[in-house]
Amino acid sequence: MSIERIDTAELGRGGPVVGVQGFGAMGISDAYGETDEAAARDTLEAAVETGVTLIDTADMYGIGRNEEFLAPFIAAHRDELAVATKFAIERRADDPTYRAIRNDPAYIRTAVEASLCRLGVDAIDLYYMHRRDPAVPLAESVGAMAELVQAGKVKHLGLSEVTGAELREAHAIHPIAAIQSEWSVFSRDVERSAVGAAAELGVAFVPYSPLGRGFLTGSFSNAAELQNNDFRRLMPRFTGDNAAANAALLTPLREIAADHDATIAQIALAWVQQRARVHDLTVVPIPGTRRRARLLENAAATRITLTDDELKKLEPIAAQVAGDRCADMSPTSAARED
Numbered sequence: 001m002s003i004e005r006i007d008t009a010e011l012g013r014g015g016p017v018v019g020v021q022g023f024g025a026m027g028i029s030d031a032y033g034e035t036d037e038a039a040a041r042d043t044l045e046a047a048v049e050t051g052v053t054l055i056d057t058a059d060m061y062g063i064g065r066n067e068e069f070l071a072p073f074i075a076a077h078r079d080e081l082a083v084a085t086k087f088a089i090e091r092r093a094d095d096p097t098y099r100a101i102r103n104d105p106a107y108i109r110t111a112v113e114a115s116l117c118r119l120g121v122d123a124i125d126l127y128y129m130h131r132r133d134p135a136v137p138l139a140e141s142v143g144a145m146a147e148l149v150q151a152g153k154v155k156h157l158g159l160s161e162v163t164g165a166e167l168r169e170a171h172a173i174h175p176i177a178a179i180q181s182e183w184s185v186f187s188r189d190v191e192r193s194a195v196g197a198a199a200e201l202g203v204a205f206v207p208y209s210p211l212g213r214g215f216l217t218g219s220f221s222n223a224a225e226l227q228n229n230d231f232r233r234l235m236p237r238f239t240g241d242n243a244a245a246n247a248a249l250l251t252p253l254r255e256i257a258a259d260h261d262a263t264i265a266q267i268a269l270a271w272v273q274q275r276a277r278v279h280d281l282t283v284v285p286i287p288g289t290r291r292r293a294r295l296l297e298n299a300a301a302t303r304i305t306l307t308d309d310e311l312k313k314l315e316p317i318a319a320q321v322a323g324d325r326c327a328d329m330s331p332t333s334a335a336r337e338d
Ligand SMILES: NC(=O)c1ccc[n+]([C@@H]2O[C@H](COP(=O)([O-])OP(=O)(O)OC[C@H]3O[C@@H](n4cnc5c(N)ncnc54)[C@H](OP(=O)(O)O)[C@@H]3O)[C@@H](O)[C@H]2O)c1
Pocket: 023, 024, 025, 026, 027, 032, 056, 057, 130, 160, 161, 180, 181, 207, 208, 209, 210, 211, 212, 213, 214, 215, 217, 219, 265, 286, 287, 288, 289, 290, 291, 294, 295, 297, 298
């Protein structure tokens, strides 16, 4: 069966040209319970077949295992892919609870070498600062990232979970190709300042968790249904009364999905694509899946157009969501908004 390829977009001015939907690889090695690795490899092949070419990982996913898992796939398709990875969240294999945010130049220089080695590439196409440590001036951290570009180890720079003001400051130090933050029908705090700044500066937006970490697909309605090692069990909006209240918010998505003969996952993905158009912003959402059929389903969402009435119906949802999007909001951009 031939697969219809998705459209492409430029990721920031002069950035790589990628499919308008990318691939989030985190769940293969972290956060969302056990993975069937053969199915995950087949899903990656489906991504490249359908033009989903921005592959998103981070050094902290599985403490390096996610980058290592991707290496053979990247080697087989190097010219077709844009490989994005991230530094800043330090983890240790001998202490599962240890986490520190590191933005200091010495750490960045060490982290990039480790990622290059695990990914098996000469250069990383897009290198993100995963979290911001406000104690380190952006002149130092983004300055160190800019040196990696000059050294040819990194092609383009990105930032994750930054405010609009932080994005502007960083962009003045070195052009930023993309900002990656959580953005979905359920999570819209980025619209306070980051979205507008990105649109104005010509920085692309890469919404992470565009399916609300799976909740917007209806595949679970309470974290208690998930495996014991699933990280979503700690997320306030998926537990107890919050989960029940939030599951009820999916009704308009279900109604719209029925009208389009689509799934609610597809409507959630179509929403983020279209919401970005309101801001005249290039957007490349990176839903994560370990199943070929879901990858194709998600890619097909790029061809769905929602009507103005449908967008209006989805508009009030985010304000009604019960519970924060993370167990600890302190490292997110929302915590640093004025
Ligand atoms: N920068 C950051 O701080 C940050 C934070 C979180 C995530 N990310 C990146 O963003 C990517 C995506 O975010 P995410 O994985 O957290 O959340 P997501 O894409 O919103 O949702 C992923 C979940 O939805 C399920 N799913 C995917 N497509 C589906 C479909 N069509 N029908 C039913 N279920 C479906 C997946 O299960 P299966 O895998 O079983 O299909 C998985 O459990 C990550 O992989 C990572 O690369 C970045």
